[in-house]
Amino acid sequence: MPPGRRERKKAATRQKIADTALRLFLERGYDAVGIREVAAEADVAVTTLFSHFASKEALVFEQDQDFEQRLMRAVTDRAPHEPLIPALRREVHALVRHCTADSAAPIWRMIDESPALREYEESMRLRHAESLATAIAADPDLSRSTTACRTIARFAIDAYSLAREAADPDAAVDEIFRMIEAAWEATSP
Amino acid sequence: MPPGRRERKKAATRQKIADTALRLFLERGYDAVGIREVAAEADVAVTTLFSHFASKEALVFEQDQDFEQRLMRAVTDRAPHEPLIPALRREVHALVRHCTADSAAPIWRMIDESPALREYEESMRLRHAESLATAIAADPDLSRSTTACRTIARFAIDAYSLAREAADPDAAVDEIFRMIEAAWEATSP
DNA sequence: TTCCGAAAAGCTAACCGTTAGTGCTATGTT
């Protein structure tokens, strides 16, 4: 059954809000644009805006679920008997490249300049680390302690976060993952 | 010259605000107590409260600078030629014990129950990691890359954060630091 | 001692993100 008119309209409203918000934020700065302004420009009521997005920050990180699912799939969908760490490294490489692409630069500059957005992203990363830890703990090939799984998941997210800020992001991913590889091997029986 | 009356009064006001806030928060819940209420109970104006504390959350994490300085001193004040990782592990052990002591339990329960406080603490941890990374990078005995220093600092903070939530915090610190030790050795030439 | 400049504290009034309450309108279903 194809999506009905109702769902299409809802999706369109959501998209229009997100597009309008991002445009205004990039034009005039995140902090300088109020929620009431975004709603007016998108021609919706403030309450409608908040029925689509849980907070002002969520307007910026619209597709953060992609991020989370890609990390988990890097673990669950990897080839049989492929070791964990290289699979994770490959995915983190891809994510970092995606974030450091020239087209994404203005958005990340905006995020860096707003403490509220930075805090929100930090919080998001922790959620992602928890999901990743669950995926790792669920793999029967690995069978490490809960603490080891959560630790490696945090380390992988740290790699993403640190590499994004490094002068040479690609090299930073490799450098950090050499450390993560050693940490992971230190947990095997 | 000993501190004058002015500074003593200022410190007393600050302390009274912090004590009142913590008492009210523990009695009736962080979210259930408003800033105006804290100010009234401490007998100060709201603006005075905000001249002493940057935010409502900062009322709870009053002495977070202690935390930051203890971590940095564990690096800078360690015995000559003492390796880095054991010194860090010792300090993280102490910090975790301090936070998981019975007397601190109600405070951490309150923090766990409030998303705003959790986010604030996450943000604090990142700041602490940056300070720690600076201290590590400044040690001439170590001479690792900037990325390696920042990575190890993050890992140490992760250890603190993860161990605090583990069933056996002491054992978790040891387990995670075995991983950190391996990661650190993977960076030596 | 007296007086001045500055720091601390106060008051008012607002801004901004967010939510509850209520009702209207369009859509999918019977």
Next chain:
DNA sequence: AACATAGCACTAACGGTTAGCTTTTCGGAA
């Protein structure tokens, strides 16, 4: 055709935070 419901709008408010301005209090110089 009629009903149930999801989406949206509007108003009004709440709570954290800040700007602007006045008053009090202290430290030191005259």
